Amino acid sequence: MRILLIGGTGTLGSAVHKALTGRGHEVVTVARGDGDLRYDITDPAQITALYAEAGRVDAVASAAGSVPYRPFAELTPDDFTAAFRGKVLAQIELVRQGLDHVAERGSFTLITGVLARVPVLTGSAASAANGALEAFVRAAAVEIAPRRVNAVSPTVFTESLGRYGSVFPGMRPVPLAEVADAYVRSVEGAQTGQVYEL
């Protein structure tokens, strides 16, 4: 398959890239600064330009999305809006604008995260963003068939424990290779409206 991989050069994106190319897929990476294609998906107009340049694809996989982490009382309306634009709306627009650019049974795979279901200190904007996306995936799936949409919702990566472990005390980490497997499952499988919790 020909797969557009957003955030394809980051920690997670690199692992997904390795898994997908390892299975023989052609992967086109998209990132702000160093992808095969350089676009910022937090701007809906750049998503339009991205799809115009990318042409027809069989699948779109996203490993991109940033949200601010801060104690709840310190998170401003601008912070919550940044989480919405940076992770939620960006990925919703990848699906909506991508409808005419993926194959008939093509798929969209979005990234959410464990904070949709488990609270951590400083994570309320991330929780809201992830919860929005997981409900969105269930809802959009019924409207876009036979095209498909799923979410990958991992806990902290084993490889990122040193940097982020303190935010997730006692929670079992997941190796990046296992998270990448969930992308493979979404892209090559038949399910839709699923949230793969890892």
Added chain:
Amino acid sequence: MRILLIGGTGTLGSAVHKALTGRGHEVVTVARGDGDLRYDITDPAQITALYAEAGRVDAVASAAGSVPYRPFAELTPDDFTAAFRGKVLAQIELVRQGLDHVAERGSFTLITGVLARVPVLTGSAASAANGALEAFVRAAAVEIAPRRVNAVSPTVFTESLGRYGSVFPGMRPVPLAEVADAYVRSVEGAQTGQVYEL
């Protein structure tokens, strides 16, 4: 208790008002056009003014929040942003700005809805908004203790079946009085971080 009830004059708000006053509480209604206090909570600055005027309260209950319903392919970035501002950010700001205005063990009760967990056609923006709020409630609860925050997540109201029933085919409706009971449970009870599914 002295309770601030946002959207207190609408279909749901009126039922919640009846339940709370019936249990001896003093209820101050807030609405854009016809409440005891007249404010638009989709504007964070108006929430600041609302709390300044309302003074100290024991609980804040919200029955307000609007989102656009439209086929997914027709929902624009502006529509999703309207859902975010009109239902998600508005209620998050009620909590955040309300922290200094509620009693030590005071509560916030927000309104979400069944679309967080069940998809319906034209409901993807509503699903995203509800999913965001339910994850937010779980996350904020751990940061604002001993203050509390819960969500009430009802399906279609029995009393609204004539108007909205076609959007929820075959789903069992819930009487407004039962939804109002969930507000009572949240306000007078001891739980936090809960989503009351009805």
